[in-house]
Amino acid sequence: MLIAFAVAATVAVAATALMVSSRHPVHALLDLILSLLAVAVIFYLLGAPLAAALEVIVYAGAIMVLFLFVVMLLDLGRVAEEAQAALEPRALRVPVLLAAVLIAEVMSLLVQAPSGAGGRQVGAAAVGGALFGPYLIAVELAALLLLAGLVAAVHVGRREDAGDTRGSGS
């Protein structure tokens, strides 16, 4: 268990360092996804399977795809030329190695303990009970926050009208 934690932590730190030092945004995104997946493995090892699943689904899935969309939108002009260089096997060697280590670790964990890593597990039922019990008001506030974020994103991200390049801010 401790060895599994050390391996996942190493992968997380290495992937994050690669992300910070990466020059190409798509490479950085892939490194960041790798880091998030490693943290998901650590959540699983800590006995938090729901947090691990949500880390994969929401963080590595939804939020990172949002990033990828924007990166692709911004790099429209350069993508054609850089796509060749970005997909060179040499540039992807270290991240692929880290991902392989992570996959091997998850496989070995599943073989050793298919029903969950040791220690006390706090499952989805307990979290859901707390979420809709004492934290109910916070859940409602999170819903409001997400709605406000949606409205603000639509407002800020709207296309300027032709001729109104200064943006009146309204």
Add this chain to the structure above:
Amino acid sequence: MSGAVPMSWALLLALVLFALGLIGLLVRRNLVFILMSIEVMLNAAGLAFVAAGARWGEPDGQVMFLFILAVAAAEVAIGLALVLQMWRRFGDVDADLTGRRDGG
């Protein structure tokens, strides 16, 4: 199966990840990289919450992680909208450009 992971290890990892995110936030000037570094820092904070929750076997840590998830989603949506708007106006996403708008 040699027992649970000690909380200090997980907190140390959270600290390292947070520091890496902070370094990225301070060093990079590309706004997309800055947003990604903020994601790393929020994730490290979530890791600290989950580690603390796991230490006492309580669900509260994971509940806080869920709220961090919601905050991160809202923050990313607005941040990326700002990045898109900046790309339309300046043709670049360099953070240094924001102070010089209209010669200001």
